[in-house]
Amino acid sequence: MADAEVRVLAQSDHRAGQDLARAAHHTSPISDREWAYAQDLHEPGLALGAFLGGDLVGTTFLLRSRLALPGGSTVPMAAATGIAVRADRTRRGIFTRLERESLDLAVAQGFPVVGSRVSEATIYGRFGHGVGSTTRAVRLYPHEARLRPEVPAGGEVRLVDGETSVGLLPRLYERLGPYRPGVIERSAGWWKAKWEPLVHSGKGAVVAVHSGPDGDDGFAVYQAMRGGDSGARVTLMVTDFHAANPEAVAGLWRFLLGVDLVEEVCARRRPADELVEGMLVDWRACRTHSVNDDLWLRLVDVPKALGARSYRDGDPFVLEITDDLLPANSGSLRIGPDGVERTSDRPQLSLNVDALAMAYLGGTSFTTLASIGLLRVTDTKALPNADRVFGTDRAAFCGTTF
Ligand SMILES: CC(C)(COP(=O)(O)OP(=O)(O)OC[C@H]1O[C@@H](n2cnc3c(N)ncnc32)[C@H](O)[C@@H]1OP(=O)(O)O)[C@@H](O)C(=O)NCCC(=O)NCCS
Known part of the structure; x- marks a missing residue:
C-alpha cells in the first residue's frame, strides 16, 4: 500500500477531520449546532490530515495555548487533540507519520512544548512524550466530612447563572493566571467550544465563584447526578475547579460540602498536593479514588x-x-x-x-x-x-x- 500523504488541512476540511476523530473515539458526527460552537477552536495552519488515495484517513489538531512553569512564567504550548486514524487504516504507520509531522509543525510554529491528554498510555512514550503532571480523584461524604476550624475562611461563595458565567468565567480564569505549574491558557475559542454548549445544554452545570479581599479568586463547576437508591440525595460531580490561593480552595470545598441533599461530592481532577483530608476533622472522610496522569x-x-x-x-x-x-x-x-x-x-x-x-x-x-x-x-x-x-x-x- 502507498504511503499516506500528510499535509496541513484546509480549513474547509476541519469539520471532516473532527468527524473522523469523533468516529475513532466512538462518538457520532458533530451536529450543525455543535459545529457553530466548535469551529473557532481550530486555527488555520495548525491541523494536519493524512490522506490515502485522496481520502482523509487521519488527523491531528494543534491548539494555541501557553503552559505555566515553575517560577510563574509561561511558555507557548501546542495542545494536541483530535489525534485519530480511521479504524480501517490503523496499525500501518499513519499515526507515526502524523506524529512526526506534528512535532515538526510545532517547532516551525514556535511552540517549544506540545501538550496532550492521552487515551492510551502506551502509545506516546516512543515519540518522546512523558507525564508532566498527575491528578487525584477524590470522594467525600458531606455527613462525615467537616472542616477543621483552623482551615482558612473569610471569603464568600456565590452561585452564578449560566449566561453570566459565559462572560465571567473566561475573565476569572485569566485573572487566576499561571497560579501553578501545569495550568494552561484557555483561548476564547476554547471557552466557546467547551463551556458554552454545556451552559446551553440544560444539563444543569452549576457555577460557584469564590471572592476574597481582592475580588473573585476561584470557581468550581459541578453537576448533580441522581443515583439508584439514595432518595432525594445526589452526587455532586465537580468537573472544573480552579482557585489561586488557599482561602479560595478551602472556601470552595467548604461550600461544596455544605450543599444540602448531597450524598457524596466527587472531584475527578484535583492537584496531587491538595491535602483535602488534612482540612477535615476526620482524615478518612476524604477517599482517594485514583491517581491519574494529567497533562x-x-x-x-x-x-x-x-x-x-x-x-x-x-x-x-x-x-x-x-x-x-x-x-x-x-x-x-x-x-x-x-x-x-x-x-x-x-x-x-x-x-x-x-x-x-x-x-x-x-x-x-x-x-x-x-x-x-x-x-x-x-x-x-x-x-x-x-x-x-x-x-x-x-x-x-x-x-x-x-
Ligand atoms: C491511536 C491511533 C491514533 C494509532 O494510529 P495508528 O496509525 O494505528 O498508529 P501506528 O500504526 O502509527 O502505530 C504506532 C505505534 O503505536 C502502537 N499503537 C498504536 N495504537 C495503539 C494503541 N491503541 N495501544 C497501544 N499501542 C498502540 C502501534 O502498535 C505502533 O507500535 P510499533 O511501531 O511498535 O508497532 C489510532 O489507533 C486511533 O485513532 N485510535 C482511536 C483514537 C485514539 O485513541 N486516539 C488517540 C487519542 S490520544
Whole structure:
C-alpha cells in the first residue's frame, strides 16, 4: 500500500477531520449546532490530515495555548487533540507519520512544548512524550466530612447563572493566571467550544465563584447526578475547579460540602498536593479514588523549553538529553539558577526526552527517575543538587480538557 500523504488541512476540511476523530473515539458526527460552537477552536495552519488515495484517513489538531512553569512564567504550548486514524487504516504507520509531522509543525510554529491528554498510555512514550503532571480523584461524604476550624475562611461563595458565567468565567480564569505549574491558557475559542454548549445544554452545570479581599479568586463547576437508591440525595460531580490561593480552595470545598441533599461530592481532577483530608476533622472522610496522569508533555525545543522556566538555588549541573526523533535536542546542557546553556562538558546525568518531560514541571524528581531506570547517573553528587535546582513549591496540575 502507498504511503499516506500528510499535509496541513484546509480549513474547509476541519469539520471532516473532527468527524473522523469523533468516529475513532466512538462518538457520532458533530451536529450543525455543535459545529457553530466548535469551529473557532481550530486555527488555520495548525491541523494536519493524512490522506490515502485522496481520502482523509487521519488527523491531528494543534491548539494555541501557553503552559505555566515553575517560577510563574509561561511558555507557548501546542495542545494536541483530535489525534485519530480511521479504524480501517490503523496499525500501518499513519499515526507515526502524523506524529512526526506534528512535532515538526510545532517547532516551525514556535511552540517549544506540545501538550496532550492521552487515551492510551502506551502509545506516546516512543515519540518522546512523558507525564508532566498527575491528578487525584477524590470522594467525600458531606455527613462525615467537616472542616477543621483552623482551615482558612473569610471569603464568600456565590452561585452564578449560566449566561453570566459565559462572560465571567473566561475573565476569572485569566485573572487566576499561571497560579501553578501545569495550568494552561484557555483561548476564547476554547471557552466557546467547551463551556458554552454545556451552559446551553440544560444539563444543569452549576457555577460557584469564590471572592476574597481582592475580588473573585476561584470557581468550581459541578453537576448533580441522581443515583439508584439514595432518595432525594445526589452526587455532586465537580468537573472544573480552579482557585489561586488557599482561602479560595478551602472556601470552595467548604461550600461544596455544605450543599444540602448531597450524598457524596466527587472531584475527578484535583492537584496531587491538595491535602483535602488534612482540612477535615476526620482524615478518612476524604477517599482517594485514583491517581491519574494529567497533562502529557513533549519538549520539542529543549533549550527553549528549559530556558523558559526558573530554577532554584543550587550548583549548576550538566544534563545530557537524547532525542532520537528531533536530534537537534540531543546534547548536553548546563542547568542552574542562572539559566540554561549548551556545553561540551562531561554529562553528570543523562536521560531521554520523554523522561525530561516528567521532570520539567517538577512532577517527578531526578532521584525518582534514577530509581526507576529512566536516568543514568555518572556523578552521584549531581543527583540531590539537580532535585534542588528543579524543585517546586506546588505540584504541577493542568485540570483543563482539550
Ligand atoms: C491511536 C491511533 C491514533 C494509532 O494510529 P495508528 O496509525 O494505528 O498508529 P501506528 O500504526 O502509527 O502505530 C504506532 C505505534 O503505536 C502502537 N499503537 C498504536 N495504537 C495503539 C494503541 N491503541 N495501544 C497501544 N499501542 C498502540 C502501534 O502498535 C505502533 O507500535 P510499533 O511501531 O511498535 O508497532 C489510532 O489507533 C486511533 O485513532 N485510535 C482511536 C483514537 C485514539 O485513541 N486516539 C488517540 C487519542 S490520544
